[in-house]
Amino acid sequence: MPISENAKAVLEKRYLIRDENGQPTETVDGLFHRVADAIAQADAVFDAGADVAATAQSFYEMMTGLEFLPNSPTLMNAGRPLGQLSACFVLPVGDSMEEIFDAIKNAALIHKSGGGTGFSFSRLRSRGSTVNSTGGVASGPISFMKVFNAATEAVKQGGTRRGANMGILRVDHPDIMDFITCKNDTREITNFNLSVGITEAFMQAVEQNTDYPLVDPASRQITGRLSARKVFEAIIQSAWQTGEPGIIFLDRLNRDNPVPSLGEIESTNPCGEQPLLPYEACNLGSINLVRHLKKTDSGWALDRDKLSDTVRKAVHFLDNVIEVNKYPLPEIDQMTRSTRKIGLGVMGFADMLLYLGIPYNSEAGVEMGRTVMELVESVGHQASQALAAQRGAFPCFDQSVFRDAAPLRNATVTTIAPTGTLSIIAGVSSGVEPVFAYAYIRNVMDNTHLIEANGILKDVLVSRGLYSEALMQQIVEQGSLAHIAGIPEDIRRVFVCAHDVSPVWHVKMQAAFQTYTDNAVSKTVNFPNSATQDDVREVYELAYRLGCKGTTIYRDGSRQEQVLNIGKVN
Ligand code: CDP
Structure with missing residues (x-):
């Protein structure tokens, strides 16, 4: 399993089943079997002859291969008595x-x-x-x-x-x-x-x-x-x-x-990416784009076939989640099953751009955002149509805006979640955000600190004979590569962090993903501490003009408790 020690620490701390003494009674591998088995069961509801074990195996491989992960409540609660799976x-x-x-x-x-x-x-x-x-x-x-x-x-x-x-x-x-x-x-x-x-x-x-x-x-x-x-x-x-x-x-x-x-x-919902009707719930899941690259003669490229395959499996997975989910209220059960909304998104987008050698803050970066999400959206809708043919359209389909088109199993298919925990488990950049910093300390719950350094940068520096501890230390302290003279310009141009990306590029990227997302896009527009209120106004107006569904901004240092701290060891 390609899961890092940091990821294991997070899973052990928050997700594994524990006994009354607080000792885990399952392993990380056991967690993924538990989830895969529970979610695959739904196949039998629609087809008595379904090969549930084969579906469970394919879900297990998709999760442990870190190609796709469902939202945290599914990892925590699937196959357990509580069984509440939606975020x-x-x-x-x-x-x-x-x-x-x-x-x-x-x-x-x-x-x-x-x-x-x-x-x-x-x-x-x-x-x-x-x-x-x-x-x-x-x-x-x-x-x-x-x-x-x-x-x-x-x-x-x-x-x-x-x-x-x-x-x-x-x-x-x-x-x-x-x-x-x-x-x-x-x-x-x-x-x-x-x-x-x-x-x-x-x-x-x-x-x-x-x-x-x-x-x-x-x-x-x-x-x-x-x-x-x-x-x-x-x-x-x-x-x-x-x-x-x-x-x-x-x-x-x-x-x-x-x-x-x-x-x-x-x-x-709380982070803004999922508009819902009263009493509606939605379960999310995210595809790790880093696991959908292939090596070609001219370097890394997006593996469209593999991505399409994962999208189809993920839509199947998320539709099954709706079926086996135990809803906290009868009203929620009724409402959620009547529209069957799912929210499939991506994570590791910024890391993918690093492999491709494309700066996040560039037209090529934004174009790649469109390319990826257009594929997820179109294959996702095809997959939902294919499920509708087998399992029926969502119950309110005939009253929906799609009623004159091909039946869909799910009233919405795509959402870009923040992937706060999922991205740690997968070891990639979160959602569609730029890399926050290339070497930093992450404060998790209860004052636990995880040290993380970006492996993609490290590999590039090592391969060019530039890597040194002193250089990494400099990156921790400055939080950005932009002003480190020892790093060549071509690397600095691609390895940009959230604060090197101007607010306007943040918004352009959000808008690119929104174009191909049924629900909304979780995105924070980062501002430097020195930003003015005019800068904020400009971003709001741009977000409105470019068709975003909302905007969240954050000016560095404006709140005392920051989840991510650059260069702070404590
Ligand atoms: O990565 P993970 O699946 O843990 O969650 P996320 O993608 O960071 O957040 C997705 C959604 O989960 C949020 O928009 C919230 O609706 C919900 N959430 C929550 O209820 N409580 C949290 N502490 C974090 C997320």
Whole structure:
């Protein structure tokens, strides 16, 4: 198995089954057999004569060959009594005490199982408005978000992974200004990522520098008007200061809503890549692109046949996950099976570019992003059609936007996940992000530190007789190769890290992947500490123009706790 010691440490710490003394009762190899066997079982549901053992073997080989990995909850829970396999959920938050606290309870159950939850708080009446039953005044969405946050904090202590939430508020909610600044104190609402739900009408008002109406969701009354530019500036100012809130383009999420008759999409999962209807869950999986290269006479090249083959197997795998999944609520079971959304994506894209000798921040890099994702998307849809022929289309197909086209087994097929843990297991760059640093220390949970150096760079330096400990030390300290004179220009041009990539290239790459992704793309646009608010505005406007579904930015050093630290040993 090509799994590194670091990857084994992560798997042992978080994923292996343990006895009551905390001792693992399975091996890493056993984990992959457990997952492959459990997921292959679904074949028998559709075909009594299916060769389940052969499917299990092919799933096992695909995972242990690090060609494809399903999201963490599948690795943790498949073949176990809990059996909750999805990473992403969206829960509705209705405007009553019962509905608010039902959502908190349901979120706690999901967090316990390793899933993340997204919520739109846009239906909650605004702060200070009337409460009919008591004649009192309403607390408003932000004060309830703090309750959700505290519940997540408490559940975290028992679970294997820290509960994560997305909180969304529409830009026309009367409490929007409080929402934009509610995490400026970075100790507040720490278990949430926040995004402002931006509408087309708002973006037009920004462009034309006009006011727009604020609407109370309970009374549907216009409660006031704000200058769109002022609100846009406030979002930029806050994001520049702390990285939050992000923005999501609600009308774009709904333009791509495959079954509008089931409802409106109001939220995404915690990291923003998976728009979902209320009570919908989605399971993700990612293909490791580094394992889909072949050696040719002129160097490395994308192995299109192998990639196509893995895409077909992965779609089969993820559709099976929907079948054997044990959902935390009957509503989620019903909703998720009616659309059968899956989210197949990629990881190791930046590493692949290093092998190909293509800089991430170049037209050729962006073109390669399009090439790869176009293939994943088209073969993924063919595979979902082939499954529909065997297993039937997803139950709501006849009400879907695809009803006049070939039946699909899954209402969505592709999503680009962050692959925070999966990329460590596979030992590659995460998602479609550039390499963060070529030699660095990674803080994992509980103050565990993993030292990682980029093997691709090391091999190139060794082969050119340039490798030395002192040079690696210099890279750790500087975090980038850009200013190291001892490294030749042709290497520095290709081996760029996240901070060498200008924000504009980050957005161009996100947009390239979005073009061929049914759901959305997890991407952080990294800014240097010296970036200005104008730089942030430029990126937001570009993301909007290029068709992205949202934007998350992070300015280096703007938050105290960074997951990845350049050059820090502690
Ligand atoms: O690599 P892994 O499968 O562990 O997860 P990821 O790709 O980094 O994140 C995918 C999704 O899992 C996120 O968008 C969240 O919905 C969920 N997640 C979570 O609930 N809690 C976390 N601590 C990390 C991820």
